Amino acid sequence: MWQRGAVTATAPLDVDLALLGGGGAASLVLAALDRHGVRDLRIAVVDPVRRRGQDRTWAFWGHPGSDLDPLLSASWQRVEVATPARRRVLDLTPLRYAMLRSGPVYDRAAEAERRLGAVRIAAPAEMVTDDGTRVVVRTGGGPTVRAGWVLDSRPRPPARPGRTTWLQHFRGWWLESDRPAFDPARAVLMDFRTPQPPRGVSFGYVLPVSDRYALVEYTEFSPGLLTDAGYDEALAGYRDLLGLDPAGLRVREVENGVIPMTDAPFPARPTPRVVRLGTAGGATRPSTGFTFSAMYRQADQVARAIAAGRPPVPAAAYPRRHRWMDAVALRALDRGGVGGPEFFDRLFDRNPAERVLRFLDGTTSPAEEVAVMNSTRLLPMIAATVGDAAQRVRDRLRPTRPVPAIPPAVLGSAGTAPDAAALPD
Template sequence: MKETEVYDYIIVGAGAAGLMLGSAMALDPYFSSKKILLLDPDPKDKNDRSWCFWSKEEKEAEPWQALQPHYWSHIGVSYQNHIVDHTIAPYRYTLVEAAPFYALMKKRLSAAPQISLKQEAVSQVQERSLGLMAVSTEARTYLSRQVFDSRFNYKPLLQQQQYPVLQQHFIGWFVKSNKAVFNSQQAVFMDFSVPQKGNTRFMYLLPSSPTEALVEYTLFSPTRLQTKEYEKAIEDYLSNLGLGTNDYEVQRTETGSIPMSCYPFEQENHAHYLKIGTAGGWSKPSTGYTFQNSHKKIQALIPYLKTGKPLHKFHKRNRFWWYDRILLRVLSQDNSQGKPIFEGLFKKRSAPLILKFLAEDTHFLQELYIMSAAPLWRFTKAFFRVMAQSFLPSRNKK
């Protein structure tokens, strides 16, 4: 039996959230005397995803400058099957690739001798006694009083009924075409001109040049499709742009399913254990955006850890959680409502204000102004349903 190793902090999963946390610890002198372990079976050396978010010029994109992000200052959103262009200053829509992100984070970790990154899969995390957590892999058991866990599992979400669960699911193709058909000045945020088939379906298009783009067929819906259905939708979309299947090459693909739910992910947390990243509910329930939110959470978590307070007290629920819950209630009652809701919103309100709202940076009056652009009756009904579910005795929770 191998000797047990003891750490001050163990981070399970070295994906976006785990690496952001490990790297923030590597850069902060407070943690230079702490022993820190990251565990992940994956070597994190593939360009397996691209992350987008909107950042205010300079300030918010700055932590990612070294990754050479791609920026767009305009976004497109469809309205009645045509793309409407929106300028988004003071924001820029920003894309960073996973491979350089993983490489940069790992470089920071390896420059910090107190941090180890091991390629092992965690099979179990258990509280032993007096807050001592045992993190087991096939190789051995590691001990720590502070464990951060980014392993995500859909199962508990799907086993409950109180909180609707949608998925943001998609397949994206990075295409290179022999014709200049893309407008590289504009990131197409949501193009609902594709057949909706009773769901919320849209195309997401990120052109990096007139001949290169990420084309992603995306749904906000309860269940995933067969791979060929996403692919057919992308082919049809490219065909409408004037590209036959011989006119482009698919250089890379990405696929994903991000949970969209107000499920209380935090309920598994306790004084010595904190779920982080998507597993911790850091994916915005109404949009699936996670990357920038994880960055903000880590920025708050680092000073919080220095206070020595119990980990589960870190989580705070805000009013945006309630807004998201109402929207998700509407979309799960009638999944075809995404197109009119999102198109209507971008038609009636300015894109920078909507992005500010989605980034949870607005104040209450701005939120009322935004919400007054939504279909009143549907949202009022959903509001009362959510209230009844939350505050009436459980026999009424249907």
């Protein structure tokens, strides 16, 4: 019989499940375990920080009526996609676009943690050893944890370098206006009227909570980061492009983030009893940076498996064919074969919005994917496909290259993105 109580740094702690990291991915797992009625499971959460409040924002699409509905800050049935040539308003039915701030997610996870009787260890996990039957987690200043399974959502570099590596990096201002300035019935999903970088893609977007309060954000897909002044200049330019009067605006909060966009592999199961979740487990879509929906699916699959007495191993975040398509798309964008605004404009122009969004989420059928691929310019994508295949052959013939260092901002920043916080953990 396992009894909760004080845990000392010298007494080992035996549990059935250990969560390494206590951010978005772990919070969703705790909530899912509680939702699916899992009880009598010995759980430890190993994280040096207890997450509270609004440190990031997720925006995602899905069907109304999920368990997340009570936590949402806002949702929209209609969204706008804009290019220099035109602005179109899309009806997402039967889906909707929704915004979720981190505070309610952390609060729900804290309540689930209490109901599950989990033990929280406020220390970093420094060494993880898996012998195939148990996993030993040595912590910095806390007790050693012996677990049947470990779910690890801490940021991790890829197993090897990618053939293409970009970053999605962004800054957002929560703006409060003295007078009505936003349309609360419609979000701006992607606005490509922003100045485009020499190598990469940029866009702005607007997530209104009311007619006087909204998140306005500038995002780039590119190989490198901007300076603080660069992000502020880009945001000010986008604010002016929207026709917002700075004299009547106040910046209430600032959110920043960096997300990897790479075809490099992130092994979801590095050892027999260690499972990685979030970006570390492949939940980030390489070609777009979208993460939240896959992270939510992972949490739900883990909880369902445990409730049914199965190992807590979720399915792959995205089908293999999607990872291949992402690699080709990244290569085409990186080599200049296609332009970002043109690429996304053609997708939304030649497909129902609902199909495009499900494709970006990795939930379309092969037949739908053929229709989406036919929306792109054929010759540049063929060239990117051939180049990707040739690079794969070269990678097999030459020794493994060292994984390049990932900027510290990518490994630790938080923020908001069209479907993701920076490296959810």
